[in-house]
Amino acid sequence: QSVLTQPPSVSGASGQTVIISCTGSHSNLARFPVHWYQQFPNSTPKLLIYSNYRRPSGVPDRFSGSKSGTSASLTISGLQSEDEADYYCHCYDDDLSGSVFGGGTKLTVL
Amino acid sequence: QVQLVQSGAEMKRSGASVRISCRTSKDVSTTLFIHWLRQVPGQGLEWMGVINSVQGSTFYSAAFQRRFTLTKDTSTNILYLELSSLTSDDTAIYYCARRDAEGFYDIWGQGTLLTVSS
Numbered sequence: 001q002s003v004l005t006q007p008p009s010v011s012g013a014s015g016q017t018v019i020i021s022c023t024g025s026h027s028n029l030a031r032f033p034v035h036w037y038q039q040f041p042n043s044t045p046k047l048l049i050y051s052n053y054r055r056p057s058g059v060p061d062r063f064s065g066s067k068s069g070t071s072a073s074l075t076i077s078g079l080q081s082e083d084e085a086d087y088y089c090h091c092y093d094d095d096l097s098g099s100v101f102g103g104g105t106k107l108t109v110l
Numbered sequence: 111q112v113q114l115v116q117s118g119a120e121m122k123r124s125g126a127s128v129r130i131s132c133r134t135s136k137d138v139s140t141t142l143f144i145h146w147l148r149q150v151p152g153q154g155l156e157w158m159g160v161i162n163s164v165q166g167s168t169f170y171s172a173a174f175q176r177r178f179t180l181t182k183d184t185s186t187n188i189l190y191l192e193l194s195s196l197t198s199d200d201t202a203i204y205y206c207a208r209r210d211a212e213g214f215y216d217i218w219g220q221g222t223l224l225t226v227s228s
Binding site: 002032033035037044045046047050051056088090091092096097098099100101102103104 | 145147153154155156157159160169171172205209210212213214215216218219220221
């Protein structure tokens with residue numbers, strides 16, 4: 001049971017927009033920034049969005065993030081087949097004094 | 111740019127112990143907060159704990175602290191995750207990762223697959 005809640009899967013047609021949600025609580029998302037990672041099969045997670053909406057160098061602007069209260073979202077616009085991966089949200093939790101993650105969302109591009 | 115290089119895959123029997131290493135590219139005087147995370151195949155990421163690469167101070171997740179220990183070699187830039195009394199539930203990929211001051215993991219080791227069989 002993950003502390004942050006994500007939908008297990010989302011899908012969208014090539015070129016469309018999908019939104020992946022991440023729900024937390026007062027001890028994590030309400031107080032601390034959220035970060036997102038992209039993970040391809042048999043690969044290491046890669047930082048995709050940090051501090052709610054910032055993109056590391058090299059991440060396309062098709063990827064965007066936002067946060068409000070105890071919820072956060074990752075938006076992927078102009079879906080491409082290469083975006084098929086697992087996506088994880090991550091935050092610090094004050095009650096647990098450590099990092100917490102969502103269970104991951106598998107993106108399928110139709 | 112820091113790089114983290116982990117030791118290779120391990121296969122162990124139930125009840126055994128294992129030590130997984132994470133070598134940083136920084137010299138021993140550079141403080142890094144290196145976190146360890148676990149990913150059971152097909153499942154999500156779980157945070158295990160953190161070690162200060164210079165002082166060696168540690169903090170563990172309450173969910174994991176019973177059977178694992180984070181240590182560092184005093185003279186090199188190698189950090190270790192030691193797991194004892196292994197069970198099949200410990201079969202997972204273990205990652206070390208550098209946590210930036212803003213809280214995100216920007217640099218990851220390549221992961222070490224631990225397989226525990228009975």
